[in-house]
Amino acid sequence: MPGPLLGVRVLDLTSVVSGPFATMFLADQGAEVIKIEPLGGDITRRSRAAIDKAGQFSALFISSNRGKRSISLDIKSEAGARIVKKLVAQSDVLVQNFRPGTMERLGLGADELRAQYPRLIYVSISGVGETGPYAKKRVYDPIVQGLSGFADIQSQAGTNRPQMIRTIVADKTTAVLTAQAVSSALYAREKTGRGDHIRVAMLDAMLSFLWPEGMMQHTVVGAEASSPDPNDRPDLIFKTVDGYITAGTISDSEWQGFCRATDDPELLKDERFATPAGRSVNATARINKMQEYIATRTTAEWLARLDAADVPCAPVLRRSEIVANEQVVARGIIEELEQPSVGRVRQPKPAARFEERPAAIGGPAPRIGEHSREILRDLGFDDAAITEMTLSKVVRIEGEGR
CATH class of the missing domain: 3.30.1540.10 (formyl-coa transferase, domain 3)
Structure with missing residues (x-):
């Protein structure tokens, strides 16, 4: 059943989790999400233990990329960049999480594309932002946990040694905020006719997320640390x-x-x-x-x-107990679907439940370049041109040219 974002096309040039997870939420809500992957595929296909014989799927990849179509391109090539631009011409949203400056060097920066397509909503996800002394750093979730104060909040009792949260909370929180921002930009475009350039930094997202209770001692200027740290106590386990x-x-x-x-x-x-x-x-x-x-x-x-x-x-449930928990079962939160080359997999249903236009899991995660041929055909390329691009390593099509 179509969701509230039916008719919206999203180009997903992201990798790892913060971007793919954000665009997956949009797919759950009815958007058509085209995942543009490098010829080797998204790094998360291999960054955890593979769960299929071909080595294309990890559980992490499946749970961040369900319901999307995949085209595999060398966007660093002129031909690959031209294909991206042809897709942009037919799209509403572009999401990328390359390091600052990368898309500009490829001729795919926000200013250039939005000048051509003023209705385009261009989303740039970064680790710590595009300015400041850390802007060029390679950033993953633990870096942001350390910078944002999350590791401090988890400090061990007695030793006060900071500790990481054992889930990629910065990546996933950034994804939620990004998906929400895209929806806001789509709403604004309906009123103004113009798109926007949305910048979301993981550090910004985590400070915003942390602040209400995590920074209570530092909220009132001039009265810092005037009361006991609310986190300096045993947890409620x-x-x-x-x-x-x-x-x-x-x-x-x-x-x-x-x-x-x-x-x-x-x-x-x-x-x-x-x-x-x-x-x-x-x-x-x-x-x-x-x-x-x-x-x-x-x-x-x-x-x-x-x-x-x-x-x-x-x-307090162990992870092995969650699927069978009476509340989880009563709500029907966990759904099973067939993931080709893997088997039956579990996924949580979309958390936001729409009564008029229900969100739904749009299908399994794609193989690398699974939809390359059909997407290129939709752009007007004939089979001969597609074959030539495959042979010249501009395009990867599942089962062809490798």
Whole structure:
């Protein structure tokens, strides 16, 4: 069923995750996404363990590129660049995440293309932006975690040693913000008739994402670090007799509910925890006290008690437990589809659920250059010209010329 972006064509010249994940969201919402890959394919096809015999697919690639069509080009060649320009003429959005200056050197920069096609929405994703002393750095997710303060927030208790988050949070957050920005630009173009040049830096995205609670101590100018660091406390993972749960006690009613669930009337009398301010100042003592109680019963017992007391709580799931979790199953969040040359694969459905124009997984991830021939035919090239481009290594077509 067509999604809300039906009729929008996106050229995806991105690799790794921040760009491909962003354009995948647009594909889920109905856009036609043409992935322009180098002749060797996107690096993420090989940067994790391959899951097919041909070595074209990793799980990471599948989960960032589903529902797209692939054309494989040498865009550094004159012929390859001309093909890109012909595609631009028929497209609404171009997304690229080369290092700053690369697209300009190829004759595919924003100024040049937007001068020819003023309705084009041109998106440039970078690691730390196009200006400043770090602009030319090669940047991956851990670099941005280090620069943005995320590693500091995860610092080990006691040693204060910074730690990385064990997922590519900077890449994926940048992708979400990029997809949202593209939708805004499409809306504005409907009113003005003009496209835009959107620049999204991973560092900018992560500082924006981190700021509300992660930088509370540094929000008020002149009052930096005047209160205890809200992150300098144990996390809200509590060990039960047979597993782990999480529980929140921010409001008075939630704390009172937790106290009732313990069956210990003395806990409610503890003045340190009687108010929200007291629970914040004494957070370490409060969380350690909660752990003492929670360690005495099973996960099922605590969840039942806390639910009955209207205290926010949930089991802490291992990744192997997520697919079968009752809430995940009830919502139908995980879908299965056939990935050619791989087999059945699982993917989460699009998180934004549209009632009028539902988003949907548009199909499996493509092989390298799987759609090169049909895309080139649509541009007016005949089979003889396509064969010549394949033989001259301008174009790669799946199963041909290699």
